[in-house]
Amino acid sequence: MMINPVIENIRRSLGRTAQISSPQGTLLSLHPAICEPRLPKSVDSEIEYFLSEIKKLSGIGQRLSADKIADAVKILVSEHNIQKATIWDTPYLKQLGIADSLRSLGVELISPNANKHDMALCDLGITEADYLLPETGTLVLRSSVEKPRGVSLLPRIHLAVIRPEMLRADMHQVFAEAKDSRYLVFITGPSRTADIELTVTLGVHGPKNLYVWMIDG
Amino acid sequence: MNRATQPYIGFEEYSEHVPQSIPLAVQQATSRFVSGRAARVAELPQWEELRQIGSDIRQHTMENMDVYLTRLEAALQSAGGHVHWAEKAEDARRIVLQIAKEHNVKTAVKSKSMATEEIELNHALEAAGIQAIETDLGEYIIQLAGTGPSHIIVPAVHLKKEEIAALFSEKLDIHAPADPIELARIAREVLREKFLHAEMGISGGNFLIAETGTLVMVTNEGNGRMCTTMPDLHVAVVGIDKVVPDWESLTVFLKLLARSATGQKLSTYTQFITGPRRAEGEFGPEEFHLVLLDNGRSKILKDPVGRDVLKCIRCGACANVCPVYKNVGGFAYGSFISGPIGAILSPQMLGTQTARELPYASTLCGACADVCPVKIPIPTILRHLRRRVAQGDEFSALTVPVPIRVAAMFASIALAWNWIYRLGARLLPVINPFFRRNGWLSGMPYPLSRWTKVRPLPPFTARFRRWWNVRSAKWKDST
């Protein structure tokens, strides 16, 4: 058995002569203040809470019904002069027909599984979200072949198309469900920095614009 | 940080030569972060409870660090990650270089990592012919400038936009305007190319979840995501003290960290990375390596008082409220970590010969302890390290200069033998006429000159005892 000098140092410092496999003492993770669940009032109030937090972060959120999507896509494309876009290949996004709307507006669709160089040329990346956290206006995204990380990262505009059923009361719930993910990212607003004279600048390395469309009704 | 090569940290000398622009800039940053933090704390009625729980979790983890690190290793390995153990800074550098060589790395993009600054990784990479590019905007700027960080969270805050524009213009051979938004855009363009072509991404880590072998990164700009998503190889260098038992425990630190650091509820991007990408065709690295850095932490663990420094989550809240730090900035602390936490970490990592001035770089005002999210008792540790300097302890022989030791001895005798003290108190007023001006004493000789060069001393007027005795005698006479 290889002797790990770091572990040996630690054991020596803690005054342990033998290896132990279980921690001594109780971990307070069962402390009430940690796992006291947040009890949201209603779905509607959660949605409003979520969208108001998004606004505070300089994100642009709106509620719309599925039939209004095509119009919203048109406005987005013209406002930001979208030439190339990439979109997650999920059943729901296919159902909403966003890719078709984009194509009809002359936007070139790049595959979500394209290599990073090609995807980096996209103006717009469209994803869903796996979970939503209203308290902080956070989008939680897992990653897989169908839901590549690059789509929410490389283009200068990130559009997240979300639904009320993604809402979770708090981080505890999300972790309980998603801790076995190989990759998880919490997105709380557009990319930002204050490194130069504390002037807040958006879109440093990640997307500059974050759009959130809550589809209900 | 290397005990062997680290030069003596002359805090007094450094603090006396700080250009005024630095504290001014630092204070703008700190006051913004302080008011942001206050607003976020006011929103959470359970804030004090969270701090205590955070402190308790860190305590428990420290006492079982071997168990949790072993769990972390096993979990990460079964997720397909590689785990390396670096006892010293040079081991960590060697491991990273080895990985880079095996993968023919020419360019590495780096996300902000204090651990890699601690081990001076960039120098080692450059020496091996590998271009190591800092991608966090503040770190990128100070890398171009060739200086260290003036603040833990905003390392380039001491530079004006004009200076940064000049820096970009010179180093990038362009014409850069003195506008923060334009400068950020230039950095975005330049660094985007690097992200897309680098063979290796290097990061640090804010936490390591033992339960699943997960690396947690808390960032704002997106470079943390780029470094860990674009290259095929990701190497994370993380201190062993960053381990957290499980996801439930982590919730506490995520609630405490961003609020304490910048006054955000959460930073823009929090990533949870468990090993390399799962499948071909997915974004993310093929290979993930975690380098666990000891570099003196396991030794600090032995000191029951000093080891509370290992609870630190690197938020910078202590620096933001420290009146000493705010008046001198980060450079005066002589290492990659400054402010109150620097004053208690550097002496423990580098020893109380090199860093003997740092435990004294404080008035023990206690503002830091009030805001530390994990309740590190910084003034207690400062006094503990002062004892190490002044009289030595089981970890180190004393290092205090002889004249100070002699002065302390005289003071102890004069204050313990009360007849000496009382005699002195009666004699001191004799010197008043020589230095008295407008009711104050000024221009006094060494060592009192160190006081009077800043502001005058009140005259020595120890007359209370006589007044009391005269009064008591009067009463005795009248009764």
Place this chain on the structure above:
Amino acid sequence: MSKAQLFITCLGDQFYTATLRNMTLLLERLGVELTFPAEQTCCGQPLFNNGFEEKTRPVAMNFMRAFSTSDAPIIAPSGSCVSMVKHHYPSLFNAGTPEHVLAVEIASRTFEFTEYLVNVLKITDVGAVYPHKVTYHASCHYLREMGLKTEAKTLLNAVKDLELVSLNEEETCCGFGGAFTVTYPEVSRSMMENKVNNIISSGADTVITCEPGCLMNVAGGLYKAGSKIRAMHIIDLLSSKEEPA
């Protein structure tokens, strides 16, 4: 009748005779019978705070001997000195030794002046008159180690004709820190100047503190800045019967 012992502090002894006289007369006026153990010197804080714990012990022993002939409470015009006795004396001696027992006992009956007035004697109005605009500097150990957050302002608010104005960065250290002033004089200077500037911009003509150390620093700083603002110990203000002009 209450009994108490005067702990005058080394700085009080050297520089603030008037404040100590005022403290004596004020407490007696409030019905406290005072004694003054003459063997006292210093609590030992300057040695202790600078890491000379072993050299502090004999100084602490002198203090404890001086104040143990009577079991009456010990009152000092300084939060930092009281904190030294209350919070650090017991740690100077090994548990179970007679010195430790004595230290714990003495710690339990040592009080800072405003603490004693407000929390023990339950007195908040001492009949003082001070028709001025006054601002208050919250000394670090008084505030944080002693936890005295409201006592000083309670007393100030009861003073007749006194207008209390807020001080920007009220709770920020003034740069005294004991030996810090001579260890890092230039950093101390910056901190002192910051405090002085805040005091000047408060609009007050008087600044109050409960610590002789802060008082020395701030008063000297105001003088150096050419300011006419008076720096006073709270005891001197509470002894004031100054009628409006």
